[in-house]
Amino acid sequence: MGIFYNFVLMKRKKRVVIIGSGGVATSMALALRDHVEIVQIFSRTLANAQRLAARVGCDNIVDNLGALDLNADAYLVMVTDDAIAEVLSLVPDNGALWVHTSGSTPLSVFEGRRRHAAVMWPLQSFSRERVEDMSHVYAFVEATSPADEQAVGQLAAMITDHVMTADSARRRQLHIAAVFACNFANHMFTLADDVLQRADIPFDAMLPLIRTMVSKLDTLTPEQSQTGPAARGDRGIIADHLASLSGNEREIYDLLSRSILNHHNTKPK
Amino acid sequence: MGIFYNFVLMKRKKRVVIIGSGGVATSMALALRDHVEIVQIFSRTLANAQRLAARVGCDNIVDNLGALDLNADAYLVMVTDDAIAEVLSLVPDNGALWVHTSGSTPLSVFEGRRRHAAVMWPLQSFSRERVEDMSHVYAFVEATSPADEQAVGQLAAMITDHVMTADSARRRQLHIAAVFACNFANHMFTLADDVLQRADIPFDAMLPLIRTMVSKLDTLTPEQSQTGPAARGDRGIIADHLASLSGNEREIYDLLSRSILNHHNTKPK
Numbered sequence A, B: 001m002g003i004f005y006n007f008v009l010m011k012r013k014k015r016v017v018i019i020g021s022g023g024v025a026t027s028m029a030l031a032l033r034d035h036v037e038i039v040q041i042f043s044r045t046l047a048n049a050q051r052l053a054a055r056v057g058c059d060n061i062v063d064n065l066g067a068l069d070l071n072a073d074a075y076l077v078m079v080t081d082d083a084i085a086e087v088l089s090l091v092p093d094n095g096a097l098w099v100h101t102s103g104s105t106p107l108s109v110f111e112g113r114r115r116h117a118a119v120m121w122p123l124q125s126f127s128r129e130r131v132e133d134m135s136h137v138y139a140f141v142e143a144t145s146p147a148d149e150q151a152v153g154q155l156a157a158m159i160t161d162h163v164m165t166a167d168s169a170r171r172r173q174l175h176i177a178a179v180f181a182c183n184f185a186n187h188m189f190t191l192a193d194d195v196l197q198r199a200d201i202p203f204d205a206m207l208p209l210i211r212t213m214v215s216k217l218d219t220l221t222p223e224q225s226q227t228g229p230a231a232r233g234d235r236g237i238i239a240d241h242l243a244s245l246s247g248n249e250r251e252i253y254d255l256l257s258r259s260i261l262n263h264h265n266t267k268p269k
Helices: A002-011 A023-032 A046-056 A081-090 A146-157 A168-198 A203-216 A235-243 A247-266 B002-011 B023-032 B046-056 B081-090 B146-157 B168-198 B203-216 B235-243 B247-266
Strands: A015-019 A037-042 A074-077 A097-100 A116-122 A139-143 A163-165 B015-019 B037-042 B074-077 B097-100 B116-122 B139-143 B163-165
Touching: A015 A023, A023 A037, A023 A046, A023 A116, A037 A046, A074 A081, A097 A146, A116 A146, A139 A146, A139 A168, A146 A163, A168 A203, A168 A247, A168 B168, A168 B203, A168 B235, A168 B247, A203 B168, A203 B203, A235 A247, A235 B168, A247 B168, A247 B247, B015 B023, B023 B037, B023 B046, B023 B116, B037 B046, B074 B081, B097 B146, B116 B146, B139 B146, B139 B168, B146 B163, B168 B203, B168 B247, B235 B247
Parallel strands: A015 A037, A015 A074, A074 A097, A097 A116, A139 A163, B015 B037, B015 B074, B074 B097, B097 B116, B139 B163
Antiparallel strands: A116 A139, B116 B139
């Protein structure tokens, strides 16, 4: 696919319209700029479109969907979840490939509105301020036909080697995994901060430990790199810690210690 | 204290004996080497002492506690928790400052064995393979007298600006916080990995999200940077996720979502 794709690319770069100017649109446009021709950028706020256009070297910006260039090969709809259907209803189907980048909006949002459509969900939390190195990001794609899946896969392959297919069911599993790995892990930091505040110690004292924990994931699975009283089966320390906790913190410490004990005793090493 | 300390340093560097050659000893010796004179390194395994000695430019190594140089200013006992008391009982008190670096061994291990003693606990997980940049690490000190506390504080201040006092009770709070921030956060990664394995997706797909989560802690508190369904109060998504989980995962998802909901609704923003 690589050689074929390069051949196509040498003939003519794909013409892409960027719809949106937020975090996803910014990182995606910057990652794509050398691989496609960004022919137009739409944002409801012209100043935002202008700022992004300046960064990717595009001189065609619009804040009115009626003025959208309908002659491009692909349209990347990178707006809030609520606004995706609205954009699709305000712009007629021109037969090009239409792509949204939301993990929580199903492919069916395109149904009856677009003949060629796909989801390309880059698994990262984006912000307008920080441009992401997309090459480490996994992109999960789904499309309405094998041909469209190939087309969106080629687009995704321009920015990352990590392209996988994922339908809505698989995206839900990814969402749940991300809740555990990010939202809940971050809540563990909050609980640690609560404990530290009572001892007048800044949360920054945890940062070296946290950074080391995360850097271990480069070479070990999370289960392999698990340490601490529960992983060691040190029930004395666990009881000692539980005795000095109460309420919500105690309940969580207890449940998670038991979960780690189970993981590390019942699974083959 | 900085100026006074520099004056003392110009007169004569402190003479320090390193007892141990593992992860803590390696990073500590390397961080101290420009600030003190490392006069001797002890390890039960001579090859390990030799390897560390070569890295810090010391030519006096021993594998026998009976041959310990008793004319140094300070002794850093960086051996396993179990071995600290043994080292102290095998070497007579020479009136110098004796320091151990364990977070879980109380200061009282020195009682009746040393006149001048202290704990200096660097809050990091060390390994012999990776040398830590100690300047970001918090060092928690405790000593048997104000004079010894000042002495161990000066030693700690050579390697990091983050020196705080902590008695056993405070070190226990730090331990509990570290269990939440590291052991439990890492277990969240394991649970995410379990979910992903069922969907045939590599855990690496989570790494960009995890790295972004951690980098946000440079500027925000964990509570400020909390995202996800529970932080948004999105009970629909929570119910949807719970419906596709069971057993231990379901119980943890439920308890932690409720904990986040409570944190984000009852605390002042």
